[in-house]
Structures are given as C-alpha cells and as structure tokens.
Amino acid sequence: MDPKKRTLAGVAATMLLVILTACGGEYPQSTLHPTADFGSEIDRLFRTIVWWALGVFVVVETALIVAIIKFRDRPGAPAPKHVHGSTLLEISWTLAPAIILIFIAVPTIRTIFRTDAAPPENAMQVEVIGHQWWWEFRYPELGIVTANEMRVPAGQPVTLVMTSDDVIHSFWAPKLGGKRDVMPGRSTRITFTPDSVGVFFGQCAEFCGVSHANMRMRVVVEDSSGFAGWVTQERTAPAAEETLSSEEAAGLAVFRTKGCMACHAIEGMAAGVLGPNLSHVGSRTTIAAGILPNTAEGLARWIRNPAGEKPGSLMPQMPMTEEELAALVAYLQSLN
Ligand code: HEC
Numbered sequence: 066m067d068p069k070k071r072t073l074a075g076v077a078a079t080m081l082l083v084i085l086t087a088c089g090g091e092y093p094q095s096t097l098h099p100t101a102d103f104g105s106e107i108d109r110l111f112r113t114i115v116w117w118a119l120g121v122f123v124v125v126e127t128a129l130i131v132a133i134i135k136f137r138d139r140p141g142a143p144a145p146k147h148v149h150g151s152t153l154l155e156i157s158w159t160l161a162p163a164i165i166l167i168f169i170a171v172p173t174i175r176t177i178f179r180t181d182a183a184p185p186e187n188a189m190q191v192e193v194i195g196h197q198w199w200w201e202f203r204y205p206e207l208g209i210v211t212a213n214e215m216r217v218p219a220g221q222p223v224t225l226v227m228t229s230d231d232v233i234h235s236f237w238a239p240k241l242g243g244k245r246d247v248m249p250g251r252s253t254r255i256t257f258t259p260d261s262v263g264v265f266f267g268q269c270a271e272f273c274g275v276s277h278a279n280m281r282m283r284v285v286v287e288d289s290s291g292f293a294g295w296v297t298q299e300r301t302a303p304a305a306e307e308t309l310s311s312e313e314a315a316g317l318a319v320f321r322t323k324g325c326m327a328c329h330a331i332e333g334m335a336a337g338v339l340g341p342n343l344s345h346v347g348s349r350t351t352i353a354a355g356i357l358p359n360t361a362e363g364l365a366r367w368i369r370n371p372a373g374e375k376p377g378s379l380m381p382q383m384p385m386t387e388e389e390l391a392a393l394v395a396y397l398q399s400l401n
C-alpha cells in the first residue's frame with residue numbers, strides 16, 4: 066500500500082473508533098438512556114430527527130460524490146454542457162426540505178406540548194430553589210426540607226415548581242429529562258414520572274458564578290417502601306439534647322456559639338435560611354452540592370475551609386480548634 070493510502074486508512078480507522086466508542090459507555094449524565102417519561106419523550110424525538118438527518122446526509126453526499134466523479138475534468142475531454150435553470154429541479158429541492166421540516170416540526174411541537182402539560186392530579190409537588198451554589202428541595206405536602214439530594218418514588222408523577230433565590234440557574238438531571246431555567250421572581254415547572262430505581266446525577270446548566278460547575282445534585286429514585294422510609298426519617302424530630310453523647314453535646318455547643326445558627330436551620334433549635342437545612346444532614350450521601358462525601362473527613366474539610374473546597378462559597382470560614390471541629394462533626398453526624 067502506498068504511504069498516502071496507508072495514512073488515509075489509518076485516519077479513517079481512528080475516526081471510526083472514536084465515533085463508535087462515543088456511543089457506548091454508561092455515562093452518569095448521558096441523555097441517551099432515559100429513566101423517566103420526560104426523558105423518553107425527548108429521546109424519541111431526538112431519534113426521529115437523527116433518522117431524517119441521516120436520510121438527508123446520504124442523499125446529499127451521494128449526489129455530491131456522483132457529481133465529483135462523473136463530471137470531473139479529464140485530459141482531452143470537452144467541457145461539460147452548461148445547464149441553466151431546471152424548473153423540475155428547482156421545485157423539487159424547494160419542496161423536499163419543506164416536507165422534511167414538516168415531518169420534524171410536528172413531533173417537535175407535539176413533544177413540547179406533552180412535556181409542558183399540566184401536572185396530573187396525583188402529582189407530588191417538590192419546590193426547587195436554586196442558590197449560589199446549591200439546591201434546596203422542599204416538599205410542601207410532606208413538610209420536608211432538604212438540599213442537593215432529591216428523593217422521589219418510582220412510578221409516581223412528580224412536579225417540580227422551581228425558582229431562584231439569586232441569579233438564573235438551570236435544573237438539569239439528564240436521564241430524567243428537562244433542562245429548564247430556574248429564575249428569581251418567576252416560577253418554572255418540570256413534570257416527570259421516573260420509571261427506574263437508581264441514583265441519577267444532575268447539575269446546574271446555566272452559568273451562575275464562580276462555583277457554577279460545583280452546583281451538582283442527585284436525584285434518588287426509590288421504590289415506594291424505600292421512599293416511605295425516608296419520609297418517616299425526615300419527619301422525625303432530631304434527637305433531644307439529653308440523648309446526645311458528651312462529644313455530640315459539645316458539638317451542639319460549638320454550633321450555637323460559632324454563628325452556624327445564623328444561616329442554617331435545625332428543626333426545633335435554629336432557623337437560619339441562607340444555607341441548607343441541616344435537620345437531617347446525616348441522611349445525605351454528599352455535602353456542598355455533591356462535591357464532598359458526607360463523612361467525618363468530608364464534613365471537617367468543608368467546615369475548616371468552605372471557600373477552599375468550593376471557590377466563592379457563601380459559607381464563611383469559622384475559626385475553631387480541631388477539638389471543637391471534631392465535636393461539631395460528631396454532632397452533625399448525629400442529625401440523620
Ligand atoms: C453566612 C452563612 C453561613 C454560616 C454562618 C454557616 N454556613 Fe454552613 N453553609 C452556608 C451555605 C450558603 C452553604 C451552602 C454552600 C454550598 O454548598 O455552596 C452551607 C453549607 C453547609 C454544610 C453542607 C450542607 C449540605 O447539605 O450540603 C454544612 C454541613 C454546614 N454548612 C455547616 C455549617 C456549620 C457547622 C457552621 C458553623 C460553624 C456553618 N455552616 C456556618 C452558609 C453558612
């Protein structure tokens with residue numbers, strides 16, 4: 066094989082490999098494996114459009130290649146006949162795209178209306194509030210407030226009523242479907258019914274400041290008994306002060322004296338609103354919008370230097386001894 070051809074074959078093989086591997090994989094934020102009706106609707110529309118686009122591609126490229134080969138300049142050959150204006154061609158290449166666009170527009174508009182329909186009667190409402198740079202989830206019907214991890218039962222229609230506390234954010238949990246802006250002073254909505262149990266990743270999809278990329282979330286879809294268990298746990302009041310261990314009680318004292326209460330709520334004792342509600346912080350798997358694991362080590366790193374973990378974080382650094390920090394972490398871990 067001559068070197069030129071070999072290079073060409075190499076490039077073609079590499080490109081094919083790259084294209085094919087791009088389609089595989091179980092990526093946590095892929096839109097290609099939807100797990101809710103909303104996502105499936107969009108996926109179906111996407112596939113419809115891909116087939117039309119593929120058809121157009123094949124027809125256009127075939128015509129192009131035929132023209133290149135058939136009408137190329139050959140030594141000694143006379144110049145090809147010049148044609149100007151063919152009514153049949155003009156009409157057909159105007160009509161064909163118009164018809165294809167209709168076949169794309171009808172399912173698109175239908176999907177827009179279907180995914181924006183009024184929520185069904187039995188939909189569970191979750192209020193989503195975007196904050197720089199974390200998510201607040203409120204369940205008004207259940208009296209639950211949590212952050213960064215939204216739990217919902219599989220098979221249950223859920224309607225998210227979304228607004229922002231500061232700048233414009235965008236709610237996007239790709240496998241469930243969506244992406245919709247979350248705006249201050251306005252309310253937007255996403256309605257979906259998850260069909261599979263699992264943990265689905267999401268994140269803010271509208272640039273909202275320095276830690277935009279750290280504004281992540283998880284949607285935990287459970288079966289109905291798992292969800293009911295979580296609801297019971299979230300609705301249980303935090304343990305009474307007398308039942309805390311001596312280290313936890315020392316941690317509570319640190320919590321009270323270091324100003325944490327100014328921004329955080331803990332049922333029955335603190336009512337701050339600037340930061341996530343900590344009444345059941347122990348029941349979350351991650352903290353600070355998915356950037357640190359919710360472990361003793363993760364909590365300590367976070368409290369020691371919030372802005373070091375998350376640039377621009379609106380939680381200030383509170384000076385305290387390592388001993389006070391350890392007690393504080395023990396107290397926070399008791400809140401589950
Ligand atoms: C000025 C307000 C403010 C004060 C004071 C404050 N925090 Fe925060 N805190 C926040 C904000 C805002 C966040 C969310 C940060 C983020 O994820 O970007 C946060 C996040 C947290 C989180 C993670 C919660 C989660 O679910 O992600 C913990 C735990 C926490 N704070 C504990 C404390 C403790 C303990 C203190 C006292 C030493 C304290 N905070 C003081 C504002 C504050």
Ligand SMILES: [Cu+2]
Binds near residue numbers: 195269280
């Ligand atoms: Cu955001």
